[in-house]
Amino acid sequence: MAPAPASPTPSSARMGGSVRRAVRGARSAQIAGQVREVVGARGYRHRARVVVVGVALSIVLGACSAPSVTSVSIDGGDRSVVVDDSLTLTATVVTSGGASAAVTWESSDEAVAGIDDAGSVAILTAGTTDVTATSTVDPSMRDTVTLTVDPLGVxxxxxxxxxxxxxxxxxxxxxxxxxxxxxxxxxxxxxxxxxxxxxxxxxxxxxxxxxxxxxxxxxxxxxxxxxxxxxxxxxxxxxxxxxxxxxxxxxxxxxxxxxxxxxxxxxxxxxxxxxxxxxxxxxxxxxxxxxxxxxxxxxxxxxxxxxxxxxxxxxxxxxxxxxxxxxxxxxxxxxxxxxxxxxxxxxxxxxxxxxxxxxxxxxxxxxxxxxxxxxxxxxxxxxxxxxxxxxxxxxxxxxxxxxxxxxxxxxxxxxxxxxxxxxxxxxxxxxxxxxxxxxxxxxxxxxxxxxxxxxxxxxxxxxxxxxxxxxxxxxxxxxxxxxxxxxxxxxxxxxxxxxxxxxxxxxxxxxxxxxxxxxxxxxxxxxxxxxxxxxxxxxxxxx
Missing domain, CATH: 2.130.10.10 (YVTN repeat-like/Quinoprotein amine dehydrogenase)
Known part of the structure; x- marks a missing residue:
């Protein structure tokens, strides 16, 4: 009497970021693939297509890109205002890989004008100050504009x-x-x-x-x-x-x-x-x-x-x-x-x-x-x-x-x-x-x-x-x-x-x-x- 087939035993190997799982004893057939989410080594999430062909189950992960910021620019550029003006600045941030578009704001002379996290400017007195928006993801990505505050009634x-x-x-x-x-x-x-x-x-x-x-x-x-x-x-x-x-x-x-x-x-x-x-x-x-x-x-x-x-x-x-x-x-x-x-x-x-x-x-x-x-x-x-x-x-x-x-x-x-x-x-x-x-x-x-x-x-x-x-x-x-x-x-x-x-x-x-x-x-x-x-x-x- 022929011996019963052995139960399939999974084995796995990790090579270059791809995972292969071989299932012994599987029949040679192609099974419709499904999409799965896989968490990579740095916690990045990836999508993969699963295909079962023959005796091998292959999960091949697509190429991944780390979140990054390409540029930061303050909308409107340099500008002149007067002491009692109301002003809110906005920044355009170009990102990839799902990176955050958040920026921090800073005024070089808060005696002239301060700025809060939302970009709202408090104009205090006549003078000149540089206002900078900096990416929270990549601090090297920033933009600066000059704000000139004129006195009233010039x-x-x-x-x-x-x-x-x-x-x-x-x-x-x-x-x-x-x-x-x-x-x-x-x-x-x-x-x-x-x-x-x-x-x-x-x-x-x-x-x-x-x-x-x-x-x-x-x-x-x-x-x-x-x-x-x-x-x-x-x-x-x-x-x-x-x-x-x-x-x-x-x-x-x-x-x-x-x-x-x-x-x-x-x-x-x-x-x-x-x-x-x-x-x-x-x-x-x-x-x-x-x-x-x-x-x-x-x-x-x-x-x-x-x-x-x-x-x-x-x-x-x-x-x-x-x-x-x-x-x-x-x-x-x-x-x-x-x-x-x-x-x-x-x-x-x-x-x-x-x-x-x-x-x-x-x-x-x-x-x-x-x-x-x-x-x-x-x-x-x-x-x-x-x-x-x-x-x-x-x-x-x-x-x-x-x-x-x-x-x-x-x-x-x-x-x-x-x-x-x-x-x-x-x-x-x-x-x-x-x-x-x-x-x-x-x-x-x-x-x-x-x-x-x-x-x-x-x-x-x-x-x-x-x-x-x-x-x-x-x-x-x-x-x-x-x-x-x-x-x-x-x-x-x-x-x-x-x-x-x-x-x-x-x-x-x-x-x-x-x-x-x-x-x-x-x-x-x-x-x-x-x-x-x-x-x-x-x-x-x-x-």
Missing amino acids: LMWTRQFGTSSNDQAFGVATDAEGNVYAAGYTFGALEGAGAGNADAFVRSYDREGSLRWTRQFGTSADDEAFGVATDAEGNVYAAGYTRGALEGPNAGGEDVFIRSYDRDGSLRWTRQFGTSSGDFATGMATDASGNVYVTGYTLGALEGPNAGSEDAFIRSYDRDGSLRWTRQFGTSSEDVATGVATDASGNVYVTGYTYGALHAANSGFVDVFVRSYDSAGGLRWTRQFGTGSGDVANGVATDASGNVFIAGGTFGDLDGTSAGSEDAFVRSYDSEGGLRWTRQFGTSSGDVANGVATDASGNVYAAGSTGGALDGAEFGTFDAFVRSYDNEGSLRWTRQFGTSSGDVANDVAIDANRGVHATGYTFGALEGANAGAGDAFIRKYGR
Whole structure:
């Protein structure tokens, strides 16, 4: 009798990282392979295909690669920021073999800026620091960028322009490309020949301060621009008054005009309107839909009867110059609108001053008001405030949250004690008219804020004039200033500038990179020589 077959006895050998298992007595047949995971000598995991052929079971491990990092690069490279910026750095890490892409962060000068494990940078003071990202797998793989921290309110450039006659700028705006536009009037010839007495102008510079174009326009009578705005398409709108006929006949005395140019200075359209009694534009704005808003005051009846003396008004056109609506409002006393702004929801805010009672009782003399309409002209709310000593508003702005900021002057105590004579102020409401805060500031010599603007971070900027020293020494009889607060009303910085001859900032605008542009006029030489009498200027600061 033949002996029974012996039980299969496994045997194994390890050669060069491969494992072979022979099973004696197995039949010569190929069995479908399966995928298995094998842990190698260093704990690396590999996948293998198992095939049984004949009497041998072979497990052949594929080639393995150790985890490694090929490169580390910090996204964005070297950059410049300012002290209160928020910044998070990211690094691109190229790996193989399943290596971790984690990095550690380090700042060479933590007094300038520190950085945490997530790449969040704490910007502390002006200076320069090198920030390095280092691979946690291979410390030889790293990248370094230089972070330059500029102080707040750094002067970028000044442009002064004019003729041998008088030239003044009253409004300033910026577009999405960082171009800046100033509007005002000239008694000379900024572009070509003057049309008559005072002519209106719009002048544009690029972000670096290079002149792009100038448009001067008018009639044989007086024409003056006091407001300028841009829309999302780069169109430019200027508003003011004319004693002549820019479009059609004059209604009588002074008429309001709005004039639109494209981004390259080509005329799009002009609208002129008024009553027989006199009408003036003081400010303008656009909304996200391209609608245009002009505000000012009328001695007549633009919409319904005049309430008495001067009434405030706001009038809206679409981007192509078609009239949308007009709202006229006032008391039996004098009511003047001085500024207009819109928010992201299309709400409109008008500010100015009243000698009557638009909302509750008058404080005793001239009070500030702010009035809100929806995009269709429906009244939302009105707020009136004052001290009894005389208070006026000259500008209004909104932020991305719909908060409202009013700037002007007071002869009383809106917030604390008056510094003496007239003080400047900034006052903030939420979008529903709830008071947020008030900041009053000045010197013993008289101070007023003429314009206000906000940036994308919610910081607030007021521009005006001072007879004293808001920031260090004074330069002349009256100087221009720009003053910045954060969104909660904490002071960020003040810049006072001027000549010995007198200087006034009338408006301020912020560009997409938070460049701060102030415009106004000087009787001296802020840049180069004075052309004669008053010259207009635009001055740009970093945020």
